[in-house]
Amino acid sequence: MTAALPARRPTTATPAEPPATRPPARRRLPGLRAPAWLGTPVRRLVSAVAVLWAAATTAYAALLLAPGDTVDILVGDGADTPEIRAQIVAEWGLDRPDAVRYLSYLGRLLHGDLGRSYQLQRDVAEVLAGQVGPTVRLTLTAAAVGVVLALVLAVATAGRSVWPRRIVSVAELVAVSVPQFVIGIVLLFVFSFSLGWFPVSGAADPQALVLPALALGLPVAGVLGQVLREGLERALEQPFAVTARARGLGERAVVARHALRHALLPAVTLTGWFTGVLLGGAVITETLFGRPGLGRVTMQAVSAKDMPVVMAVVILSAAVYVTISALLDLAYRLIDPRLRSA
């Protein structure tokens, strides 16, 4: 009978005592310790650079280790003339020693030069530049749709009566488990072909963004909604929520002012991860909705074996992830003051 009672037993008589609250027994030489304010940003920057370097090197290794002549690989399915071959050898330093070749590749990247697509006879940066806009617009809109939908549903159903909660849970499960392209096709069928509310393809007007953003954002809303609701419900059971209610706050204020912030912490992690995944998911969505964008360019580059473009996309994705994780870190600190002083 005791188990079900909300009455709390005095479990921790000495709260400051458990080792969990203590800093880990890590011993460093006092002289080597960076000042606290410098520690985190510097460590972040170093690890960010390391990730980018690793991405660039992996892409480079893939190029070198691929079977066949490196020049052949770089030419891919494009026009194969002696002039282009000479150009490749010169630009990639293929006539020089391995180390010099690798370092000049890194140096080139450091200058922001992503190389040249020999198939398209254009700079890779130029090829990508035109495509980044639509993809970023799509990804951010989808992320926003996912986050807003998840927030609204979670706040509306957390700790409420059973039925709305169940219906929303099922909807979330469906959104998560159905593949994106199916969601996309269903949306197209209903809202474009049948109702004619939105254009079938293209990216010309803002209306064309609605369906792809929904197709991409609904699964995000599904997962995020579940995580948020669970977080909210856990937070609403905490003693501080009881204290807030005992002050006379209404349930809505308890959620908005207290519980939501606690529920956001795990959700923020997921959102960051999702925003990265969305970039990958954009491939399918962009193809399905006939939108220009990075996803389609990547697909084309992969199928045409346009190595320089593929390599650039790898490095670009790494950069996006690094940026997102830095933003996440900042967001954590904003939300949880305990991380600031730690």
Added chain:
Amino acid sequence: MTELAITRAAAAPGPSAAPPLVAVEDLRVSFPASGVEAVRGVSLSIAPGECVALVGESGSGKSVTARALIGLAGPGAKVRASVFRVGGGDALTFGPREWRRVRGRFAGLVLQDALVSLDPLRTVGAEIAEVLAEHDVVPRRARPERVRALLEAVGVPDPETRVRQHPHQLSGGLRQRALIASAIAAEPELIIADEPTTALDVTVQAQILRLLADRKAAGTALLMISHDLAVVAAVAGRVLVMKDGLVVEEGPAREVLTTPRHDYTRALLAAVPSAPRPSTSSVSSVSSVSSVSSASAVPRRADGPPAPRAPVLAATGLSVAYGSRRAVDGVSFRLYAGETLGVVGESGSGKTTLARLALGLLTPDAGEVSLRGGPWSGLPERRRRPLRPAVQVIAQNPLDSFDPRHTVGRLVADPLSALPRRRRRERAVELLGRVGLPPELLGRRPRELSGGQRQRVAIARALASRPEVLICDEPVSALDVSIQAQVLGLLAEIQAEDGTALLFISHDLGVVRHLSDRVLVMKDGRVVEEGDAGEVFHHPRHAYTKELLAAVPRLPG
């Protein structure tokens, strides 16, 4: 301005003239979802300015009763009563709106641990200001000033800085004060304090009790919920003893706590392990100190067996630092077979670190622990492991130290891997028998056991490897008093039979006194006093020991 925050209207009419703040008859609270009837017919009234205490063990329904008074009995709770008047209104007719006017304005709630009872993500100032805003106590412009005044009123120094800090940046005592400040911000007529000092050290507990007593003196009524009878004795005028959702005894605190009528109250009182008062005459204590040699490392026990010469476990000059903080600083002790060495101190004094050192889980920065005269702390783990069966641990909360998926049988038999399978089960049953548990429990999982049963299983597991030393780190702190007494009795029994040496760590002086032959008093990682238990408790030499003993709340009589 400050004045307003400190005292309620002094012109309160006499208690006889005023109607009670709360009048409840036949209160019943049930949770239909789980089929639990937490409160089964409680009647209770609280007069203005009165302090009423609800006492009982966990599961007695005291918290649910108190929370029902502000409409917060819990999710899914069904509350019924024949009379239910709160703050002059009929609570049976209250909707959400009326309840919200009662909460904070009529009654403030103070919970156990402010680290989690104040929102850890918000500043202390924001938490207090929230009450002011909700009930529109003062205009918006005046709120920051009022928040500061409130913090000052509850004895928080430097309120200017504190308002901008978060709960984790405040000490336990300051946090609890801030929580009280938020509860009294709208000047409620009643404070409901649910185990308000349970998470605190005894010296801090004494301060918070004084603060609550001050509020009461200022005219606020107090409903105090506690499992600790001595705490209740310090403030309450009237006591209600609860058991299984019913009030079994009720009356003036002095009467109930000195001449209890109900068996359950008597059992509760008898189970409290109490620390004796330090000698009342300071002169005699001083003179007795001079006669006792401070270097009494060898235990002198009149009734006990003579101590063997070689200690089982000995530590010399142990030091451990976490970063720049010295958790343990130059601690030495000797533990002999068959004796109990108590270690007392408040949180942060280094008790648990000392336990980890003794267990060989932490390598000291300086000093050494030796086992049976041989090396222990200095050994590489590979050579220490074969010796580990000799030193076992009993932790505060066995639920955390058990794998929740394992059955009791598996938990207890875990150290018996050397035995053949069939023999293992027999031995597990045998071990359960020793700690007074029936063999039927073998198939249960930790969650299906009561707190006392869990701690018995923890003891059985520790005994499985026939240890010479048992390290008990707050072994009864999470238990109700009646269960505490049983577990302490069991430990004493095992010690008498096996001659096991106990290193007994606790913040609770009464518990340590109950079991120990010798005592170490720790403060900030150092041993400030050491000696024969009776000597330390009756004639404390160090000022800190005296302070600790003086702070322990006592039962009257």
